[in-house]
Structure formats: C-alpha cells, structure tokens
Amino acid sequence: MSATVVRGLQPPAQVLVTGASSGVGLAAVRQLLAHSGVTRVFAVSRHASACEALRTLAAQAPLQLVLLDADLTDEKALSALARQLADQTDALHLVFHAAGVLHEGKLQPEKSVLQVNASSLQQVFAINAFAPILLAAAVMPLLGHDQPCVFASLSARVGSIGDNRLGGWYGYRASKAAQNQLLKTFALELVRHNPKACCLLLHPGTVDTPLSQPFQKRVPASQMFTPERAARQLLEIIAQARPHDSGSFLAWDGTAIAW
Numbered sequence: 001m002s003a004t005v006v007r008g009l010q011p012p013a014q015v016l017v018t019g020a021s022s023g024v025g026l027a028a029v030r031q032l033l034a035h036s037g038v039t040r041v042f043a044v045s046r047h048a049s050a051c052e053a054l055r056t057l058a059a060q061a062p063l064q065l066v067l068l069d070a071d072l073t074d075e076k077a078l079s080a081l082a083r084q085l086a087d088q089t090d091a092l093h094l095v096f097h098a099a100g101v102l103h104e105g106k107l108q109p110e111k112s113v114l115q116v117n118a119s120s121l122q123q124v125f126a127i128n129a130f131a132p133i134l135l136a137a138a139v140m141p142l143l144g145h146d147q148p149c150v151f152a153s154l155s156a157r158v159g160s161i162g163d164n165r166l167g168g169w170y171g172y173r174a175s176k177a178a179q180n181q182l183l184k185t186f187a188l189e190l191v192r193h194n195p196k197a198c199c200l201l202l203h204p205g206t207v208d209t210p211l212s213q214p215f216q217k218r219v220p221a222s223q224m225f226t227p228e229r230a231a232r233q234l235l236e237i238i239a240q241a242r243p244h245d246s247g248s249f250l251a252w253d254g255t256a257i258a259w
C-alpha cells in the first residue's frame with residue numbers, strides 16, 4: 001500500500017472505520033493497522049466487540065485498535081459513540097464509513113415496484129442514507145482541526161440516477177442517491193470549517209462480501225474484487241484526495257461517476 005494513506009496522515013493519526021466487522025470495512029481496518037502513520041483505529045459496527053476477526057486484531061494491537069459497538073441507525077447510539085470518541089481523541093484524520101446494507105433478514109432488493117413497501121424503504125434508508133450524515137454530524141467536532149482529513153463514505157454506482165439503465169433495487173438505489181446528496185452538501189460545509197478537509201463518495205466495485213454474495217452469479221470473476229483489493233484501491237484514492245476533490249463521487253479506479 002502507498003506510504004501515505006491520507007496526505008499528512010502522520011503519527012499520531014486517528015482513524016475511524018465503520019462497517020469494520022465485515023467485507024471492505026474489515027479489510028480497511030487490517031490495512032490501516034499496518035500503516036506506520038496510524039496511531040489508532042476506532043472500529044465500529046453493531047457487534048464489533050463480538051467479531052472474531054476484530055478481536056484477534058485487537059489482541060495483537062491492544063493500544064492501536066479500539067472496538068466500539070454502535071447501531072448507526074440509532075441516534076442515541078450515535079451520541080454515545082460521539083462521546084466515546086471525544087473521550088479518547090480530539091481529532092480524526094480519516095473516517096472510512098463502510099457500514100451499509102443491501103439485504104438483511106426480510107429485507108431484499110426489490111425486482112418490481114410491487115415489492116416496494118414502507119418498512120423496507122425505511123430500513124434501507126436508515127443505514128444507507130441517514131446514518132452517513134448523522135455520523136458526519138456526530139464526528140464534526142473532531143474534523144474541524146487545522147490538519148488534512150478525509151471523510152470517505154462508501155456509496156454505490158447503482159445510486160447514480162444518470163447511470164440507471166437496468167431498474168430494480170428501488171430502495172438500495174434511492175438510499176445511495178440520497179446519501180450522495182446529503183454528503184455532497186456536507187462536503188461543501190466541511191471545507192469551510194477545515195480548508196484541508198475532503199469528503200468523498202466512493203464506489204468500491206463489485207466486491208466478494210456477504211452483501212454481494214446472493215447476487216454474484218452473473219458477475220464475471222475478472223470483475224469481482226476481494227475485500228483486500230477493494231480496500232487498497234479505495235485507500236489509494238483517499239491518499240490522493242485534495243480539498244478541491246471534496247464532494248466527488250468516484251469509482252474504485254478514480255473515475256468520476258455521474259450523479
């Protein structure tokens with residue numbers, strides 16, 4: 001991986017990763033722990049402290065990795081998370097927000113408008129659209145310093161309205177499009193508070209994780225990334241990000257995606 005994850009990500013860089021218990025988020029935690037500039041990684045998911053992979057990493061690096069349990073759809077849990085972070089650091093240099101959902105229990109992406117219902121829309125919007133901006137609000141006091149920092153949030157190409165040619169997946173598509181608008185707006189505000197900051201919306205490509213697992217049949221092997229490769233590619237984009245990139249919606253290879 002590149003020598004600097006974020007420009008200026010020098011010790012004692014403090015990093016927050018959500019979605020840390022699985023897929024792209026877990027791979028990012030591993031890579032950030034191995035980075036010489038990163039002093040501490042706060043790893044968040046609903047069940048981070050019970051996740052075997054995270055527990056093993058924490059046992060190997062007890063001072064560097066902090067496991068925090070938080071349901072990011074719960075405002076009280078977000079407030080508690082903000083307090084826990086503020087107790088332990090006065091600055092974050094990278095937020096890598098990878099928590100998201102496509103299917104869970106009864107929640108499945110819709111093939112037809114006849115499958116659209118209010119409770120599924122609320123569930124998918126709560127984590128994919130509302131959680132990113134509520135997280136941004138919760139950590140804002142830790143981003144307004146005078147050093148470079150990046151707030152990077154995983155979106156999805158299917159959230160692009162301009163690129164929607166296939167239809168289907170109403171709730172997931174719309175929740176990612178809503179996330180894009182909310183964080184584009186945040187990106188403009190963030191740089192007013194910290195001119196060295198940057199907020200990015202990133203599409204990781206199709207990645208072999210529990211999220212994509214039921215939908216992998218038609219994806220050619222050459223287009224399926226491992227979580228490790230996806231995390232590395234995204235961290236490389238983050239490393240190159242500059243404040244004038246704030247508010248961009250970028251694919252894994254750095255190309256811009258239509259809104």
Ligand SMILES: NC(=O)c1ccc[n+]([C@@H]2O[C@H](COP(=O)([O-])OP(=O)(O)OC[C@H]3O[C@@H](n4cnc5c(N)ncnc54)[C@H](OP(=O)(O)O)[C@@H]3O)[C@@H](O)[C@H]2O)c1
Pocket residue numbers: 018019020021022023024025044045046047048070071072073098099100101102127154155156157203204205206207208209210211212
């Ligand atoms: N995989 C792909 O092909 C693909 C493609 C495009 C975009 N993406 C996006 O990339 C991101 C990461 O996806 P992934 O494939 O790595 O997914 P994943 O392996 O299913 O991991 C999702 C993570 O989100 C956490 N999470 C879910 N709901 C949460 C909640 N309410 N509060 C806190 N954490 C929650 C999960 O942990 P807990 O269950 O412990 O809470 C888990 O760590 C998502 O935003 C996804 O939409 C993925």
